[in-house]
């Protein structure tokens with residue numbers, strides 16, 4: 276059954292549960308949720324979330340090389356750009372060129388590849404559509420898989436707090452959700468039939484409102500996005516303020532609200548060094564999709580003090596050490612991480628990346 280066909284049943288489940296309190300965490304998960312599946316999906320967000328905060332404009336050729344190199348490491352979903360207002364995030368201004376490149380010369384890969392682009396409003400989505408219209412038959416859709424042609428995904432991004440929503444989108448949470456409704460429905464229309472991801476930022480701490488972020492509010496926003504038709508909710512610990520107990524409480528709250536683990540991705544930043552601990556909590560809870568950024572690049576321009584996403588190399592090493600299967604070549608990602616760090620003139624932010632490359636060098640010496 277397709278995801279869309281499954282939606283009404285899921286919504287029928289969600290509605291009566293919407294007002295459940297988050298205390299009701301007992302025995303709600305289904306047998307399939309409890310089954311410990313060892314396959315984990317890593318969403319590489321380096322080329323977008325990782326680069327968007329870089330002060331100096333990264334050359335288009337470097338961005339494209341980064342995306343192409345990452346696609347050869349076994350990563351199957353790569354967030355490649357962002358159709359936002361350039362005066363808000365100048366670094367993402369050449370996302371049209373990036374999308375054009377991906378469609379014109381998709382990297383050869385034994386795996387199907389999906390590229391994701393943020394679009395906060397219809398203006399951003401129209402800009403993405405104009406590239407798709409100029410390149411028909413160059414991408415797969417949810418309903419029409421074309422061998423060797425990448426799939427595309429659009430991501431909208433809501434917030435769990437009003438202050439962050441104003442700072443990031445210049446609008447209230449409610450107004451942003453109304454704008455997303457149009458984006459989601461247009462993205463899903465024929466001929467595009469695109470997958471849509473719905474981010475929720477600052478779910479475990481807000482740079483303006485502190486630790487007091489209500490998990491109930493997160494569950495409400497997630498429910499609204501799912502009702503609008505998003506295929507996945509990505510929970511952003513934008514500030515890295517999340518801790519193990521609070522990650523657990525949040526996920527229990529979402530479960531109580533009827534949100535399925537398979538509809539949830541975790542997006543951890545490592546500002547306080549808690550990202551892998553929180554990853555373990557989410558994994559134990561049954562989550563199987565995690566965002567990460569090569570060499571720990573990143574930080575949100577509208578979240579002062581937030582540092583990078585958890586490094587892809589660290590997440591891969593950690594998950595594989597637990598017996599999980601990421602399908603990613605650790606050495607390959609470590610090389611990309613070292614390369615992009617040098618290109619950006621910064622240190623490699625991945626502990627594992629440095630260790631892997633250091634060990635290789637010692638062997639060679």
Ligand SMILES: CC(C)(COP(=O)([O-])OP(=O)([O-])OC[C@H]1O[C@@H](n2cnc3c(N)ncnc32)[C@H](O)[C@@H]1OP(=O)([O-])[O-])[C@@H](O)C(=O)NCCC(=O)NCCSC(=O)C[C@@](C)(O)CC(=O)[O-]
Pocket residue numbers: 324327357358359360361363364393395396398399400402432443444445474475476477511512513542574575576577
């Ligand atoms: C939503 C707006 C546009 C509202 O911003 P606004 O200023 O209220 O928008 P507006 O409608 O008044 O338009 C202002 C100007 O921008 C243009 N414009 C308007 N929209 C677009 C567009 N899509 N693409 C290109 N141009 C656009 C529009 O045409 C106009 O141009 P002008 O008439 O001045 O020449 C703005 O707030 C914005 O772009 N915000 C994005 C901020 C952002 O990208 N933040 C980072 C991503 S979120 C994140 O990183 C967190 C995440 C996802 O990683 C997860 C986590 O860790 O939490």
